[in-house]
Amino acid sequence: MAPTHVLRCFTITCIGEKIVYLIFFHVSFVMFVWSYWKTIFTKPANPSKEFCLAKAEKERYEKEERPESQQEILWRAASSLPLYTRTGAGAIRYCDRCQVIKPDRCHHCSACDMCVLKMDHHCPWVNNCVGFSNYKYFILFLAYSLVYCLFIAATVLQYFIKFWTLCRRKSAENCPKNELHSQAKFHVLFLFFVAAMFCISILSLFTYHLWLVGKNRSTIEAFRAPVFRTGSDKNGFSLGFRKNVAQVFGDQKKYWPLPLFTSQGDGLTFPIRLVSADPEQAAVTLHPEPSKSVAEVPTSPLNESHNHLLSNDQHANHTGGHLANDTLKSAGSDSITISLESDS
Ligand SMILES: [Zn+2]
Numbered sequence: 001m002a003p004t005h006v007l008r009c010f011t012i013t014c015i016g017e018k019i020v021y022l023i024f025f026h027v028s029f030v031m032f033v034w035s036y037w038k039t040i041f042t043k044p045a046n047p048s049k050e051f052c053l054a055k056a057e058k059e060r061y062e063k064e065e066r067p068e069s070q071q072e073i074l075w076r077a078a079s080s081l082p083l084y085t086r087t088g089a090g091a092i093r094y095c096d097r098c099q100v101i102k103p104d105r106c107h108h109c110s111a112c113d114m115c116v117l118k119m120d121h122h123c124p125w126v127n128n129c130v131g132f133s134n135y136k137y138f139i140l141f142l143a144y145s146l147v148y149c150l151f152i153a154a155t156v157l158q159y160f161i162k163f164w165t166l167c168r169r170k171s172a173e174n175c176p177k178n179e180l181h182s183q184a185k186f187h188v189l190f191l192f193f194v195a196a197m198f199c200i201s202i203l204s205l206f207t208y209h210l211w212l213v214g215k216n217r218s219t220i221e222a223f224r225a226p227v228f229r230t231g232s233d234k235n236g237f238s239l240g241f242r243k244n245v246a247q248v249f250g251d252q253k254k255y256w257p258l259p260l261f262t263s264q265g266d267g268l269t270f271p272i273r274l275v276s277a278d279p280e281q282a283a284v285t286l287h288p289e290p291s292k293s294v295a296e297v298p299t300s301p302l303n304e305s306h307n308h309l310l311s312n313d314q315h316a317n318h319t320g321g322h323l324a325n326d327t328l329k330s331a332g333s334d335s336i337t338i339s340l341e342s343d344s
Pocket residue numbers: 095096097098099107108109113114115
């Protein structure tokens with residue numbers, strides 16, 4: 001039963017305020033659901049076929065018992081691949097479970113039982129891996145859920161205060177009757193505290209991930225710095241604040257607030273800060289124009305179907321696809337610019 005006198009006492013009378021609240025609520029709610037949906041249902045991107053060993057090599061690798069000989073096979077297979085990172089011992093990173101050479105920033109997720117490109121973490125809140133394919137959606141999900149909770153906490157706050165002050169004064173005129181008063185008080189209390197608690201927890205997670213975006217690190221890399229041929233470097237993938245942000249959100253600011261795929265690159269290769277530190281691999285993978293994205297992914301976020309990482313038949317598309325094109329292009333380039341930018 002609706003407690004009418006409670007509603008009368010604690011409702012918004014101004015029409016303008018109602019309209020503003022309703023619009024703001026629904027916009028933030030729709031954006032929240034949209035980005036949450038995209039985070040949950042975007043399939044994690046996996047390494048392409050080029051990173052799998054050829055059948056004969058795989059058989060040899062499996063038959064081989066000595067780790068040194070296995071590494072030899074991997075080194076040979078990886079010679080044509082754009083790899084900068086190594087294991088802590090300086091070996092090629094290989095996933096025995098998926099039987100694939102791990103691209104840079106790729107990690108095996110035990111929950112998903114697959115290798116995930118630019119894996120950030122496995123998120124139980126979305127029951128999905130957060131990585132290259134959905135990192136932008138995850139950040140937006142945090143942002144909109146924060147806005148949503150802030151809105152609720154801010155709009156409930158005045159009623160939260162009103163209840164306590166009215167209760168203290170025991171004003172019979174303005175205060176709801178006892179039993180209904182306690183019911184409504186419980187609802188207001190519950191709503192305010194839940195919204196405030198989510199605000200605090202989401203805010204801390206959101207600011208942490210914004211910091212990670214600014215530094216161009218994944219959560220895994222923040223805990224364990226990636227190891228390059230020259231040693232571990234926590235800022236190895238950082239290209240400066242603006243480029244780091246663009247790598248996740250894209251070049252066009254108008255698409256930043258929308259949960260559409262605008263991240264740069266293909267998730268397999270990433271520009272590194274100290275190119276000169278790894279001249280061998282630079283000769284294989286470096287692009288003539290470092291300011292451009294790593295691969296020819298669509299600049300328009302609306303063309304998701306063009307992005308092979310988000311399509312179902314990604315493995316098939318990779319045969320002679322981006323990677324081979326990139327490798328050929330960069331191998332043919334004799335004017336490689338080595339640039340070193342300070343990390344802001
Ligand atoms: Zn794996």
